[in-house]
Amino acid sequence: MSFQNPVFIPGPTNIPESLRKACDMPTIDHRSPLFGQILQPAREGVRAVLKSDQAEIFIFPSTGTGGWETALTNTLSAGDRVLAARNGMFSHRWIDMCQRHGLEVEVVQTPWGEGIPADRYEEILSADKEHRIKAVLATHNETATGVRSGIAAVRRALDNAGHPALLFVDGVSSIGSMDFRFDEWGVDVAVTGSQKGFMLPAGLAIVGFSAKAIEATRTGTLPRTFFDVHDMSKGYANNAYPYTPAVGLMNGLNEACKMLLSEGLETVFARHYRIAEGVRAAVKAWGLKLCAVSPDVYSDTVSAIRTPEGFNATDIVGHAASKYGVAFGVGLGEVAGKVFRIGHLGSLTDVMTLSGIATAEMCMADLGLNVKLGSGVAAAQEYYRSHTTTSVLKAA
Ligand SMILES: *Cc1c(COP(=O)(O)O)cnc(C)c1O
Numbered sequence: 001m002s003f004q005n006p007v008f009i010p011g012p013t014n015i016p017e018s019l020r021k022a023c024d025m026p027t028i029d030h031r032s033p034l035f036g037q038i039l040q041p042a043r044e045g046v047r048a049v050l051k052s053d054q055a056e057i058f059i060f061p062s063t064g065t066g067g068w069e070t071a072l073t074n075t076l077s078a079g080d081r082v083l084a085a086r087n088g089m090f091s092h093r094w095i096d097m098c099q100r101h102g103l104e105v106e107v108v109q110t111p112w113g114e115g116i117p118a119d120r121y122e123e124i125l126s127a128d129k130e131h132r133i134k135a136v137l138a139t140h141n142e143t144a145t146g147v148r149s150g151i152a153a154v155r156r157a158l159d160n161a162g163h164p165a166l167l168f169v170d171g172v173s174s175i176g177s178m179d180f181r182f183d184e185w186g187v188d189v190a191v192t193g194s195q196k197g198f199m200l201p202a203g204l205a206i207v208g209f210s211a212k213a214i215e216a217t218r219t220g221t222l223p224r225t226f227f228d229v230h231d232m233s234k235g236y237a238n239n240a241y242p243y244t245p246a247v248g249l250m251n252g253l254n255e256a257c258k259m260l261l262s263e264g265l266e267t268v269f270a271r272h273y274r275i276a277e278g279v280r281a282a283v284k285a286w287g288l289k290l291c292a293v294s295p296d297v298y299s300d301t302v303s304a305i306r307t308p309e310g311f312n313a314t315d316i317v318g319h320a321a322s323k324y325g326v327a328f329g330v331g332l333g334e335v336a337g338k339v340f341r342i343g344h345l346g347s348l349t350d351v352m353t354l355s356g357i358a359t360a361e362m363c364m365a366d367l368g369l370n371v372k373l374g375s376g377v378a379a380a381q382e383y384y385r386s387h388t389t390t391s392v393l394k395a396a
Contacts, residue, residue: 002325006348008356009329010143010302012171012195012202013346018259019199023252030247036239043236045257047207049175049265050190052182055208058232059253061246062205064172066227067191068094069101070207071168072135072139073224075189078102080134083124083165085109085116087149088142089311089332094170098137101222106133112145112334113290115297118153125161134216135166135188141174144332145291146304146341147177151185158186166213172196175206176260177272177301177345188213194249196301198256199346203249269300270393275344277301277354277392278383282357282376286364291339301345304331306338308369313340316363323366326359350384 006014028034043057049059060066076082080101084095087110098105108120116138125133138154141147151169158167166188171180175190176197182190187210194204209229217229225231231242260268281296283290283305291304305312313330314337320326329341342356357376364371 001354005324005326006352006356007327008342008344009020009327010196010343010345011193013197013199013343014260014348014352015199015201019252019256023201023248024149025248025251026030029246030241030245033239035245035247038247038254039236039239039241039245042250042254042257045254045261047208048261049257050180050182050208051184051265052393054207055182055190055210055213056229057231058207058208058209058229058361059245059250060205060227060232061203061244062227063202064170064191064193064205065093065097065191066095067172067205067207067284068170068308070205071191071213072098072101072103073220073222073227074209074229075166075213075220076101076103077135077219077221078103079104080137081106081132081370082137083108083121083133084137085121085139085149087114087116087146087147088112088139090170090172091137091139091144091332093244094137094265095362101140111293113147113293115147115149118150118157121154122157122160125157125163125165128163130159131164133163133165135168137170139170140180141171141178141299143173143302144304144340145335146299148174148299149296149297150189152181156184158323166216171346173299173301176256177268178299179269182208182210186210188216194253197260197345198253200249200252200256203246204253204387206253218280247321266393269387271389272300272345274384274387274389274392275348275350276303276385278350278353278380279342279344279357281379281383282360285375285379286361288372291335291360302341302343304335304339307340311367311369312337315367316340316360319363319367324359326356326360328356328360354380354384
């Protein structure tokens with residue numbers, strides 16, 4: 001591997017220099033007033049990035065997975081039913097976590113490459129007259145397949161069914177990169193981590209709770225200690241923490257939010273769309289297909305690219321690492337060996353992206369795939385030359 005090359009994995013993402021510096025801090029006493037000056041603006045910043053006026057934000061020294069556990073353990077009780085679609089490795093792992101906590105999961109098996117079938121959700125919720133389902137899980141962006149699901153559609157499914165279940169959204173690979181509307185979509189718990197859209201090292205679970213989710217903490221009886229949001233709340237009221245916070249990362253988070261908000265969230269989303277469109281133009285020029293089945297589910301943060309039958313896609317990733325010092329993502333679970341992934345979220349420019357596309361081309365040619373050198377690069381160049389972020393914003 002090379003420390004000079006950017007990474008093209010869908011998290012952890014490339015860290016802008018200013019954020020690396022923000023994380024690199026002398027030790028402060030987290031029981032001194034100085035800590036509140038980092039904690040509270042970071043929470044405010046996250047709330048704004050979630051497009052929420054009222055979400056209560058919790059920041060744990062953990063990762064996105066800890067955020068899942070925070071959502072479940074604070075609000076639910078053993079034996080509770082939850083509804084979830086399984087359409088990739090991350091939704092699969094969240095379901096697995098539910099089951100390990102003794103929850104009963106109604107799994108909607110969904111082909112990998114498709115989004116959450118909101119109509120199926122609506123049927124199941126409408127049939128649940130006794131309201132036994134306590135929470136609906138939605139993975140906004142399935143990082144394993146490069147598929148974005150419609151959270152507004154999931155909210156409509158709940159509303160059309162007149163169902164009171166909580167809506168939990170995994171936004172680990174979408175928040176801060178793709179449009180996310182906590183209040184408008186009626187999200188009850190949103191989960192993310194520091195190492196994707198926030199462009200920081202891994203180490204923070206970042207979670208937003210609605211008032212309704214906070215209310216559910218009073219009845220949920222699953223055991224929680226480290227991830228207890230009430231212990232956190234009590235701490236926050238005194239600018240403190242129930243244990244030792246990851247101060248440097250939180251300082252980085254504060255700066256990351258400032259960066260995203262000063263660029264403007266809509267501009268950030270348009271930039272991700274534009275970078276992604278360049279990658280998609282390259283994939284088309286290679287004569288390859290995305291795992292995502294149709295443009296309405298294309299992810300703007302990661303592309304999972306199918307390779308021809310009989311070819312092991314994982315070889316591209318191994319070869320890129322050993323020969324060129326560049327990281328791509330492997331296929332996971334059901335699509336292992338069938339896809340390789342180009343992560344294109346966070347701090348990336350046209351020029352960086354073109355280098356990733358060029359590297360993928362070299363690897364595919366080296367490994368005997370029928371891909372013409374320069375074909376994908378040229379397609380992306382054409383797209384980037386003729387589309388600025390402003391033009392994409394205007395068109396949207
Ligand atoms: C990365 C990711 C996770 C897991 O997050 P960790 O920070 O690795 O625990 C969960 N869900 C999605 C959609 C992800 O992309």
